[in-house]
Amino acid sequence: MAHITVSVEYAIHGLLWLVGSNAKALSSREIAELQGISPSFVAKIFPKLEKAGIVRAQEGVRGGYQLARPAGKISFLDIVDAIEGNKPLFDCQEIRGRCAVFGDDVPAWATAGTCAVHAVMLQAEKAMRQSLSEQTLGAIAERFGRTAPREFHADVQSWIDERMSERTVRSGKPSSTSPP
C-alpha cells in the first residue's frame, strides 16, 4: 500500500465537488455517485474530514457536506493528515544501541539525541510535508476548472440540481419551503 493511500485520493476528488461559492451541500452518497467511487468508502472518509475542520455537515433537506473554510485555505497536507493521521515516513527501531561490543551495557552516548539515520529520514519527511503544505484544494480546483469545457460544468450542475429535486420530493416538501 502506498504511503499516501487511495483514501486521500478519494477525499481530494470528493472535496473538489464542494469547491466554489455556489457549491451545494452534498451528502456522502451524492459525492460518491458523482465521482463514481464507493459510497461506503466515502461515508468513512468524510467524518474524518469533518473532525479535522475541513468540511462541516449540515442536517436537513438541503443538508450535506460543505467546505468549512475557503478552498484556498485547505492544503493537501491538511487533507493527508486528516485521513492518514500521524503516519511517519520511517519508523526508527533505534538499532544503533544494539551493537555487539556494547553487550547489555549500552553507553549513554550511543543513544543520545536523535539517531543520525532517523534525522535524515525526518528531514526527507519534512521536505515532503512542506511540498504538500504549499498546494491547496483551491489551486487544484482552478486547474481542473480550466481543463474542463463549459458544458461539463453545466452537466454537473444539472446532475446536482436533479438530486436536489429528488431530495425535496422524497421529503414531501416543495423546494421553496425547505430550510435554507
Add this chain to the structure above:
Amino acid sequence: MAHITVSVEYAIHGLLWLVGSNAKALSSREIAELQGISPSFVAKIFPKLEKAGIVRAQEGVRGGYQLARPAGKISFLDIVDAIEGNKPLFDCQEIRGRCAVFGDDVPAWATAGTCAVHAVMLQAEKAMRQSLSEQTLGAIAERFGRTAPREFHADVQSWIDERMSERTVRSGKPSSTSPP
C-alpha cells in the same frame, strides 16, 4: 508499515560498518552480529545492495562485503531505491475519469496529461527524494564517528580482528598466507 521500511534501516546501519579506508570486508553474518540484527534479514538485504552497485562481494578467507564506491558517493536515496525498488509515495487510481456525468463515454480532455492531484503527490515525492539524495553514507558515518569515544572504535576493531582470526582458524590457513 512505514514507507521507508526497517530493511532500509538495517541496510544503512549495516553499511556504516563498511565505511573507511581501513574497513575490512565483512560477511552478512558478521555485519548482523556486529549490529545485533537478524542474520537472515541481512542475508536478504545485502544482495540487493550488491545488485545496485553499492557493495561488492569478495570470495575467500578474507572475503565479504565491501563498499563498491566511496561512502561520500553513496546517497541515502541510492540505498532506499536499492532496497525498496520503485515504490511510489502515491498510487494514482485515475478516478478523475469516473465522473457520473461522463457515463461510459469519458471525454479525452478528462484524462489528458497527469491528473492534477497526482501531480501534487509527484512533486511531494520529488522533494522527499531530493532530500534523501543530498545525504550520503559518508556524512552520516562521520557524524556517528564524532559521537563515539575513541575506545569504542578500538573495541569494534578488536571485535572484527577476532572474527578475522576465527576465519583463518576455520579455514586451516595461518593468517599470513591468506590471500590479500
